[in-house]
Amino acid sequence: MNTGHILKLAFEDFGFESLYELYRNTYKFTPCGPAVGALVQGIDKEDRWYSCEELRTLPSFMEMAAKGVKVLRLQVGSIVEGLDVECDSVVVELTDPDTFSKNYWAAVDAVNEEACQLWDETHGCPDCFGYGEEEMHPIDPECESCGGFGVVI
Numbered sequence: 001m002n003t004g005h006i007l008k009l010a011f012e013d014f015g016f017e018s019l020y021e022l023y024r025n026t027y028k029f030t031p032c033g034p035a036v037g038a039l040v041q042g043i044d045k046e047d048r049w050y051s052c053e054e055l056r057t058l059p060s061f062m063e064m065a066a067k068g069v070k071v072l073r074l075q076v077g078s079i080v081e082g083l084d085v086e087c088d089s090v091v092v093e094l095t096d097p098d099t100f101s102k103n104y105w106a107a108v109d110a111v112n113e114e115a116c117q118l119w120d121e122t123h124g125c126p127d128c129f130g131y132g133e134e135e136m137h138p139i140d141p142e143c144e145s146c147g148g149f150g151v152v153i
């Protein structure tokens with residue numbers, strides 16, 4: 001099975017036809033807005049990583065299968081806005097469609113959880129726990145000023 005077929009089957013239930021659709025939907029429906037990258041063989045001379053908006057330039061899953069373009073692995077990661085840290089990216093190897101689909105969504109969950117945790121630990125508003133303007137402090141879930149959501153830094 002070509003990796004285009006594997007991807008097609010893995011995401012058939014969701015109706016995604018390309019890596020770009022996969023990325024856009026993952027981004028849209030996951031609170032931390034994860035980044036998705038793909039290591040692709042068969043387009044450039046050397047294997048190359050395509051990420052996020054760049055995925056738009058890749059052919060659909062079925063075109064990949066027809067052209068012999070191979071996706072070697074995917075990577076899910078996230079940058080927490082306002083911080084220089086990045087959560088650990090999770091690599092998902094192409095296997096059979098079912099396992100691959102499961103592993104992909106597990107990676108999205110893991111990255112989202114870590115990103116949300118980083119956000120909660122650092123995006124407290126001045127009233128959260130009475131820290132004032134002091135930089136980066138945790139969010140107080142009971143805070144009345146920000147409602148426990150924190151603020152953009």
Ligand SMILES: [Zn+2]
Pocket residue numbers: 124125126127128139140143144145146147148150
């Ligand atoms: Zn607050």
